[in-house]
Amino acid sequence: MGRAHGVHFIECGLIDGASWIHGLGYQPHVALYEDPLLLRRKMERYGVRFSQVDAAYPLSGRDGPLYGVPYVLKTIPWAKHAGAPRIATTDGLHKPEGLDDHEAMELMKRAYGQIVEVAEAYEITINIEVHGYFTTNPERMAEMLAFCDSPYLAMNLDTGNTFIAGRDPVEFCRRFQQRVTHVHVKDVSESLARAVRGHETGIAVSQCAIGDGVNAENIRQVLGILRDRGFDGVLSMECEGAGGPMIERSLAWLRRTLAELGIAEQ
Secondary structure, eight states: OTTTTTOOEEEEEEESSOOHHHHTTOOOSEETTSOHHHHHHHHHHTTOEEEEEEOOOOSSSTTIIIIIHHHHHHHHHHHHHHTOOEEEEOOOSSOOTTOOHHHHHHHHHHHHHHHHHHHHHHTOEEEEESOSTTTTSHHHHHHHHTSSOOTTEEEEEEHHHHHHTTOOHHHHHHHHGGGEEEEEEOOOOHHHHHHHTTTOSOOSSBSSOTTSSTTHHHHHHHHHHHHHHTOOSEEEEOBOOTTTHHHHHHHHHHHHHHHHTTOOOO
């Protein structure tokens, strides 16, 4: 589908291990036991490559150092061989149980310190994705981006998660525009916004075609801010497949909007 529509970048999640769902072909993630070089060559035959891979086990909880940090560290060399220049990481959706905010932030600071040290050696960017209890709070996000003085610690902006958390995606983008290296373009349906906006911190995908929801104008303004900043990264659409039509409508809207804003597609 990517080749048919002229889409040259894809993003996927990674799993450390396997499951029966994965073995039967239903799992949308890639397993770390799959050889990254062979996968890279296969993707090249289809004219696609990774813009980013996700290793987003929540790092804010008490089990973040036990499970999340080794998971991200194992992903870094795999991503290098697979040709993925970025890895998405994040916090948990809710306030971590058994920790106050200061304790959780200190936990994440140590975690990102370990992760970024390795990422620098492999020249892989570690993106903090806007997705959870801490990362959708702009003050906390600013603190997290200051965990390490490194060009390899950056931000994955998510237009849908900022909106569903009750924030203003435009202001969020404006504040952090210099740290954004990858964008999840996600719309929000009117019914979903009415039901959970301000009560949740993230949604997996758009449940409507991008451009058909109540977040469309925010997305347009975000694209304008990034254009003016000189952003040349990847816009990763996140929406339900619905057999293809929803993705096709989303892609058509995004391309039309980019053209209206004078943004050249690379």
